[in-house]
Amino acid sequence: MSRDLRERCRRTVQAARVVSALGQRSVRQTFRRPQLMAPLLVFPSLLLAIQSSGAGRAPTLQGFPELGSHTFFDFLLAGAMVQSTLLAGNTGGIALAVDIEMGFTDRLLAAPIPRFTIVLGRLAATAALGLVTAVYFLIVGYIFGARIEEGILGIMAMLAIVPLSALSFGSIGAAIALRSGSASVVQGMFPLVFVILFLSSAFFPRGLLLEPAQTVAEYNPLSWVVEAVRDPSISAFSGDLIAKGFGGLALIGAVGIGMCALAMRRRAGAN
Amino acid sequence: MDSETMTKNLANEVAKDVGNDLAKDLAMVAALVRRSANELLRVPGAAIPGVMAPTIFFVGLTAVFGSLTQLDGFHADNYQSFLIPVSLLQGAGFTGAAAGVNLARDIEAGMFDRLLASPAPRWVLLAGIILASCLRAMVPATMLLGVGFAIGVHWPGIGGLLLAIGMIAAMASVASSWGALIALHFKTQSAAPLMQAGMLALILTTSAYAPRELLTGWLHGWAPINPATHIVEAARQGFTEGVSWGGTWPGLVALAGLLALLVPLALREMRRTGA
Numbered sequence: 001m002s003r004d005l006r007e008r009c010r011r012t013v014q015a016a017r018v019v020s021a022l023g024q025r026s027v028r029q030t031f032r033r034p035q036l037m038a039p040l041l042v043f044p045s046l047l048l049a050i051q052s053s054g055a056g057r058a059p060t061l062q063g064f065p066e067l068g069s070h071t072f073f074d075f076l077l078a079g080a081m082v083q084s085t086l087l088a089g090n091t092g093g094i095a096l097a098v099d100i101e102m103g104f105t106d107r108l109l110a111a112p113i114p115r116f117t118i119v120l121g122r123l124a125a126t127a128a129l130g131l132v133t134a135v136y137f138l139i140v141g142y143i144f145g146a147r148i149e150e151g152i153l154g155i156m157a158m159l160a161i162v163p164l165s166a167l168s169f170g171s172i173g174a175a176i177a178l179r180s181g182s183a184s185v186v187q188g189m190f191p192l193v194f195v196i197l198f199l200s201s202a203f204f205p206r207g208l209l210l211e212p213a214q215t216v217a218e219y220n221p222l223s224w225v226v227e228a229v230r231d232p233s234i235s236a237f238s239g240d241l242i243a244k245g246f247g248g249l250a251l252i253g254a255v256g257i258g259m260c261a262l263a264m265r266r267r268a269g270a271n
Numbered sequence: 272m273d274s275e276t277m278t279k280n281l282a283n284e285v286a287k288d289v290g291n292d293l294a295k296d297l298a299m300v301a302a303l304v305r306r307s308a309n310e311l312l313r314v315p316g317a318a319i320p321g322v323m324a325p326t327i328f329f330v331g332l333t334a335v336f337g338s339l340t341q342l343d344g345f346h347a348d349n350y351q352s353f354l355i356p357v358s359l360l361q362g363a364g365f366t367g368a369a370a371g372v373n374l375a376r377d378i379e380a381g382m383f384d385r386l387l388a389s390p391a392p393r394w395v396l397l398a399g400i401i402l403a404s405c406l407r408a409m410v411p412a413t414m415l416l417g418v419g420f421a422i423g424v425h426w427p428g429i430g431g432l433l434l435a436i437g438m439i440a441a442m443a444s445v446a447s448s449w450g451a452l453i454a455l456h457f458k459t460q461s462a463a464p465l466m467q468a469g470m471l472a473l474i475l476t477t478s479a480y481a482p483r484e485l486l487t488g489w490l491h492g493w494a495p496i497n498p499a500t501h502i503v504e505a506a507r508q509g510f511t512e513g514v515s516w517g518g519t520w521p522g523l524v525a526l527a528g529l530l531a532l533l534v535p536l537a538l539r540e541m542r543r544t545g546a
Contacts, residue, residue: 038464039464042464042468043468046468046471046472046475049489050475050476050479050480050490051480052488053486053487053488053489053490053491054475054479054480054481054486054490055336055339055480055481056486056487056488056490057339057342057481057485057487058336058338058339058342060342061338061339061341061342062341063338072487073488191323191324191327194324194327194328194331195327195331197331198327198330198331198332198334198335199331199334203335203336204335204336204338208338209334209335209337209338210333210334210335210337210338212334213331213334213335
């Protein structure tokens with residue numbers, strides 16, 4: 001092994017250790033503060049419970065996709081999971097902004113570690129939270145009679161897409177935190193989470209949304225992600241939908257990471 | 272001076288004292304309401320979340336669930352008219368919860384201790400919080416009605432509009448009593464999610480999304496016993512069918528019941544805080 005390659009390996013391992021340490025710190029921080037963790041589970045659970053019963057007759061509408069033996073609750077489960085990942089992204093952004101306000105991020109910037117690890121550590125924690133919420137909603141779904149059409153494979157697909165979705169949305173939250181350095185600015189983005197959700201097929205089939213939401217939902221990557229999570233739970237796998245879901249995640253992630261890189265460069269330059 | 276005249280004079284003096292005390296108490300309530308209004312004028316940005324959230328929910332839910340009007344048995348021809356009272360009450364709920372958060376902030380900052388040390392009776396402090404919320408709830412309500420009429424909400428008529436406004440003010444009283452109760456019990460702003468989620472759950476677990484007969488599952492059983500269902504349906508009358516006494520009184524009874532429960536509890540918590 002050449003010296004150059006050995007050095008590169010050493011740096012990669014070192015960066016992975018930093019990401020892991022920062023990720024663990026972020027996860028602990030979230031679990032220690034119930035006000036950070038609660039919205040991820042409480043709001044989506046509340047809306048899931050209310051909407052599944054409040055609009056429970058929706059599947060009888062003309063134009064509603066055939067659900068077979070599944071209920072509107074099963075249909076909404078994917079929306080609740082993705083809603084939770086959006087909130088996890090927002091929460092991750094708030095926690096990063098608090099670190100910036102407290103001066104912790106400045107100390108990390110002064111430390112001999114690659115800058116990308118600061119963001120990646122936070123995103124790893126957000127992805128871990130995404131996994132926790134996916135497991136939580138699968139358990140809630142199981143308790144209330146939801147059945148995953150594609151069985152174990154379907155569950156594995158959901159457990160892969162949901163954390164990735166948290167990571168992608170987390171990158172947007174992190175970028176806003178790095179750019180603004182203010183927790184209240186990131187907190188102020190909270191209502192936007194619902195705007196994005198309402199303009200997607202998270203709660204209702206695209207074809208039954210009213211205009212202009214229907215047209216926006218068509219091009220909203222969030223719709224592709226939700227449909228990819230929903231697909232294995234209420235019908236047989238569709239390669240197209242899964243591919244579109246991953247495409248949506250890649251698009252959101254690329255935009256978020258790009259924004260993070262720009263904001264980090266600016267912040268590091270200012271220091 | 273005979274004893275009859277003495278009794279009359281004494282009665283007059285007592286009445287004068289009581290009148291003076293009441294006037295002082297009311298002046299103090301007015302001062303507390305002015306303080307809350309000043310807050311709104313000095314930091315208008317603080318009101319934005321309370322205005323934005325119900326408006327986003329109203330427009331968003333209309334776009335998402337608007338097709339539900341095609342269901343057999345859905346008695347409104349336009350979903351925005353069906354939904355607007357829910358959003359108006361939700362706005363009142365958020366405003367009331369915000370009053371609780373502000374009270375918790377005052378407790379944390381020591382401002383509330385100063386109010387407790389003043390000669391103001393405890394009910395005056397609570398009345399100030401409740402009345403201020405009733406007035407502040409008109410801010411999101413105005414915004415929502417403006418947006419609603421712009422996107423096709425039916426004109427409810429003067430009677431329907433006044434009824435809706437009355438229901439909003441009363442709901443803000445319920446929500447601020449709840450917010451004050453939680454703030455006084457936990458004494459921290461971290462309890463804010465409990466204040467907001469409590470109101471959200473109360474208002475949305477009703478016939479918010481569809482008429483009672485179209486609800487399914489647990490909500491079909493719960494909505495009829497949730498007092499907020501009667502409040503939502505009373506406020507909805509003008510927007511969907513027409514105001515009637517039969518549709519109004521259950522809402523009034525429900526509001527009176529909630530206030531009769533929450534106001535004494537908040538007052539008890541306030542007395543404990545000051546003890």
